[in-house]
Amino acid sequence: MKFRVAKTALVDAVSQVSKAVSSKTTIPILTGMKIQADEEGLALTGSNSDITIQVRVPKKKDDLEQVFVEKMGSVVLPGRIFADLVRKLPGDQVEWLVNEKFQATIRSETAEFHLNGFDPVEYPRLPHLSTDQMFSISADTLKSLIRQTGFAVATNEARGVLTGVLFQLERGVLTCVATDSHRLSKQQASVEGSEDISLSNVIVPGKSLSELAKTLADYTGVVDIIVAENQLLAKTDGLEFYSRLLEGMYPDTNRVIPQNGETELISSTKELLQSVDRASLISRDGRDNVIKWTLRDGKVEVNSAAQDIGSVTEEVVAKVNGPELSISFNARYMMEALRSIESDEIRIQFTGPMTPFLILPTAREDSLHLIVPIRTR
């Protein structure tokens, strides 16, 4: 195996793939990064027990040659050292030579590295997924769906399917649902090329989705999503991002979402968020981080008190329809929901002081957050 590559092209690819390289040494080969030189250029692969990322560095970019493969082949090199080395090499062009014992020689200007690699045969193969269940979505929409649901998953691994986000697809509409049983977020978006397929119990680990969002951070094109029995693949030009799926049945959450509100509040997302943030300064050291809202004519009164610390009272201007109401809830859940909402104005629908309430952007129908209130003395 022998090739020459432009340093900048390699640095970008390696920084993407590094996110998937395992830092735990339980499976030693997974602490490595696989490098393959073939007809198309280079393919770099990193993997851990949850996700696998493969990035391709094509031979040419904008008509400029960036990879020159003299002899094809592949090797697995120690991931962390490889990533640092690629970044710190002098010069613009780096020459790579790997012998039959998987020892790599890396030459750049006056520096020469020898790295002991591993046999790529030991490295897990990428799953071959059938494209039967495939749809396309813009990266911005996908990132927005993740941003608005990912925070609501359960973080305790023992919670099983609730640590994932449910993906449902029907009649061209993708629905994402996340809940930790104290709050729930549900978002919808239209997707392309999916009229004929339906997905019902696809559960993607929340952590995988947050890595996917980071990986796609600077990308604004289209993402192809392929779903197989126990894997999801997100694919763009040059990038393949695989995540395992969670096993088990996701609970039916539709029955917990109230259909009608008795009391309704309309207010500025930002002003409500800031007032809850301030009230939480007093309550956050407490077990449930409880704050109380009292809805009156034309305003919300925000209250929070902690015995040793003190108390806070604040009024936020709001349009209130329906009977007056006092309700207590976890300030963090409210802040996370309000921060994720992409609307300047929100509508909150209450059915009573002890029943879940809904937070909705005023101008959209495709987004919903639910919070279960807290019973206070």
Add this chain to the structure above:
Amino acid sequence: MKFRVAKTALVDAVSQVSKAVSSKTTIPILTGMKIQADEEGLALTGSNSDITIQVRVPKKKDDLEQVFVEKMGSVVLPGRIFADLVRKLPGDQVEWLVNEKFQATIRSETAEFHLNGFDPVEYPRLPHLSTDQMFSISADTLKSLIRQTGFAVATNEARGVLTGVLFQLERGVLTCVATDSHRLSKQQASVEGSEDISLSNVIVPGKSLSELAKTLADYTGVVDIIVAENQLLAKTDGLEFYSRLLEGMYPDTNRVIPQNGETELISSTKELLQSVDRASLISRDGRDNVIKWTLRDGKVEVNSAAQDIGSVTEEVVAKVNGPELSISFNARYMMEALRSIESDEIRIQFTGPMTPFLILPTAREDSLHLIVPIRTR
């Protein structure tokens, strides 16, 4: 106690003072921040067992009123909540009212906070230091001295005086020395108003100095330094920074500094640093992070090898005077010294492969770093 203050003025002062507020709750009152309203405006104080910071917010700034004191007094408020609250308050003007039970009411626009404070009588008083031993130094020079010595102190608290930087003052020249017994840094600078005083065994904790440098980060004026028996005070307009001093005798380090070099190397600071950084990729997982230099005619050969990982060889162009030499040392010590040096070109003087060597900027006489080599098999 009652006053009104411009939010921005308070935010700046609180962020400075917060650095000193204790996060440990061993002495509960030190987790608080003291606020005093007097004839001059406000004084905020934070303290832990190592440092104390006091910042004054004067009544006027640039002829604009920023503090209006209606009734003088003082109180100690919970530090972390107070700092967050000040940052997150709505509005530009904040009204503060503290009753005789040290309960504070903080009003800003439609928000009203009640915070339970502590009696300021319990808060430690600032030490009164005589100005007999005082000198002045530009903040930039002081920060540079700290930056070039602070990294070389011992980090293990059990090492006593070696966890501090020695300050010596004689005939208007301030000398700072730090060593962890494997390497040493010594820096000198002229200071003002100090011809008559001399200091010989003033040992300032390295941690305090790094906090001082952060506190002075944006300040470019003059700093007055006052030294008393067990305290050092750094003082600027509006800021007082106290640090305890370390007890004990600092060792005489002059005898370990070699006077003449047999082999001398002159090279680019940046190129040497980068080559050591790369070689360290291979060696850093090893116990001593050892790399080897071989000095030959016109170049340094940089070598590093680790059994399981691999090896690296690199050549850096250098002017070499005197006999050829091979020497091994800790790469991190070399990198920290080279990073701190404010000179594009350096001179390194060796007396042999087993004796300490000196790193000096080529164009200056006021800076010196020493590294003890490592014996290799």
